[in-house]
Amino acid sequence: MQLRPPRGTHDLYGDDALRHRHVVETARRVVGCYGYGEMATPIFEFTGVFARSLGETSDVVSKEMYTFTDRGGEEVTLRPENTASVMRAILTGGLLQSVPLRFFYAGPMFRYERPQKGRLRQFHQIGVELVGAAEPFGDVEVIACGQQILEELGIAPLVRLDINSLGNPLSRARYRDQLTAYLARYRAELSEDSQRRLERNPLRILDSKDEGDRRIVQDAPHLAGAYDDESRYFFAAVQDGLARLGIAFTVNPSLVRGLDYYTHTAFEFTTDALGAQGAVIAGGRYDGLMEQLGGPATPGVGWAAGIERMALLLAETPAAPAPVALVPIGEAAEAEALVLAAELRRAHVPCDLAFKGKTGQRMKRADRIGARFAVVFGEDELQAGTVQLKDLQTGDQRVVARADLRQSLE
RNA sequence: GCGGGCGUAGCUCAGUCGGUUAGAGCGCCAGAUUGUGGCUCUGGAGGCCGUGGGUUCAAAUCCCAUCGCUCGCCCCA
Numbered sequence: 001m002q003l004r005p006p007r008g009t010h011d012l013y014g015d016d017a018l019r020h021r022h023v024v025e026t027a028r029r030v031v032g033c034y035g036y037g038e039m040a041t042p043i044f045e046f047t048g049v050f051a052r053s054l055g056e057t058s059d060v061v062s063k064e065m066y067t068f069t070d071r072g073g074e075e076v077t078l079r080p081e082n083t084a085s086v087m088r089a090i091l092t093g094g095l096l097q098s099v100p101l102r103f104f105y106a107g108p109m110f111r112y113e114r115p116q117k118g119r120l121r122q123f124h125q126i127g128v129e130l131v132g133a134a135e136p137f138g139d140v141e142v143i144a145c146g147q148q149i150l151e152e153l154g155i156a157p158l159v160r161l162d163i164n165s166l167g168n169p170l171s172r173a174r175y176r177d178q179l180t181a182y183l184a185r186y187r188a189e190l191s192e193d194s195q196r197r198l199e200r201n202p203l204r205i206l207d208s209k210d211e212g213d214r215r216i217v218q219d220a221p222h223l224a225g226a227y228d229d230e231s232r233y234f235f236a237a238v239q240d241g242l243a244r245l246g247i248a249f250t251v252n253p254s255l256v257r258g259l260d261y262y263t264h265t266a267f268e269f270t271t272d273a274l275g276a277q278g279a280v281i282a283g284g285r286y287d288g289l290m291e292q293l294g295g296p297a298t299p300g301v302g303w304a305a306g307i308e309r310m311a312l313l314l315a316e317t318p319a320a321p322a323p324v325a326l327v328p329i330g331e332a333a334e335a336e337a338l339v340l341a342a343e344l345r346r347a348h349v350p351c352d353l354a355f356k357g358k359t360g361q362r363m364k365r366a367d368r369i370g371a372r373f374a375v376v377f378g379e380d381e382l383q384a385g386t387v388q389l390k391d392l393q394t395g396d397q398r399v400v401a402r403a404d405l406r407q408s409l410e
Numbered sequence: 411g412c413g414g415g416c417g418u419a420g421c422u423c424a425g426u427c428g429g430u431u432a433g434a435g436c437g438c439c440a441g442a443u444u445g446u447g448g449c450u451c452u453g454g455a456g457g458c459c460g461u462g463g464g465u466u467c468a469a470a471u472c473c474c475a476u477c478g479c480u481c482g483c484c485c486c487a
Contacts, residue, residue: 306487363447
């Protein structure tokens with residue numbers, strides 16, 4: 001095999017494409033009920049958009065971005081996630097005049113990573129952003145929306161919801177200091193990875209998988225202990241809202257965010273059905289982001305979800321709509337079939353017409369493509385202005401006036 | 411970036427101790443069936459055995475390298 005797509009990318013067709021589309025269409029339908037309008041941003045941006053929003057030290061920025069200089073000498077980057085782009089677009093378009101804003105997106109993202117199950121270099125995400133809403137009900141709305149999508153996809157039973165709060169920026173900073181001071185005492189005992197994390201992202205050590213790290217973390221100061229009144233109130237209100245909606249969740253104190261701009265609520269819908277890549281939907285509140293991009297202080301909350309990961313969880317491939325197969329016999333009928341197919345298609349009846357083949361072959365094809373009906377007609381039927389309508393499931397066949405064909409197909 | 415597993419037909423796989431022309435099932439194409447699918451039967455197409463080198467009289471099989479895929483770590487959707 002010589003011609004391959006680049007590592008970590010996939011061609012999407014057949015069942016994969018049907019599953020992919022089903023996820024996106026289900027999400028699109030659900031978010032519409034919450035008032036989210038669709039936004040499509042460019043798949044590349046000036047590198048600064050991501051570097052500023054994600055933080056220079058994050059793994060995504062430091063080693064996972066597809067960055068290049070274009071022919072005009074601009075530094076651009078294929079988007080590794082879409083939140084930063086949406087915020088940029090909101091600033092670009094002057095949309096903050098009319099907050100709150102609700103946006104939904106779907107499309108490809110790019111990260112230079114070592115691929116594994118549920119992890120690709122080009123992958124696809126859907127996501128929502130609620131911008132300009134500082135209230136805990138915003139967090140609740142966004143989580144409820146994600147929950148509903150999982151339910152309508154039928155994968156909610158495979159997924160659990162964990163939530164946590166990082167507190168407001170003041171609380172978060174205070175906790176970071178406390179934790180760093182505590183962990184610094186055990187620096188030598190920490191795993192190699194965590195020693196590195198201690199410098200760059202100490203909160204991440206809380207959910208380390210290393211045994212030794214876990215023992216040390218057990219006695220670390222708790223995030224909740226650093227909350228001030230506002231942080232405490234906010235988190236309680238989010239939990240209260242979720243409880244009112246009957247959305248089950250677990251408070252997971254070790255759930256933290258790798259990206260710098262998150263405050264208050266962090267949440268994750270995870271599954272253990274996908275190996276090491278458990279996160280299906282992940283999100284949180286990012287009140288600091290807009291400022292980091294150079295805009296006015298603006299609260300926001302949202303999430304992103306991996307389309308491939310959700311598609312993998314679907315119990316079965318959704319069926320494509322069953323077409324009607326036209327089976328003309330003879331040249332005159334073939335010519336007429338062309339016209340009949342056009343009529344049906346204009347009436348939005350999916351319709352298959354093979355370019356060649358004997359009757360038996362055409363019937364075989366009708367069967368193979370999953371047609372519900374075959375419409376068979378030759379000289380006799382042309383003369384009579386009728387067609388033979390055959391139900392391919394039951395095998396029943398009856399004569400139908402051509403003028404009545406469309407109704408008979410229902 | 412680090413570690414493990416695996417590369418034989420479109421797909422799933424078999425291939426003994428290294429031994430003749432590399433096999434099966436499914437799928438595909440055609441015929442049996444000139445106006446009717448599914449079932450059955452018959453035939454056919456389809457292989458750089460991932461690639462390169464080595465050992466050997468002889469390599470799909472053993473050795474080395476390389477590429478690819480895959481699973482895990484890191485990180486994350």
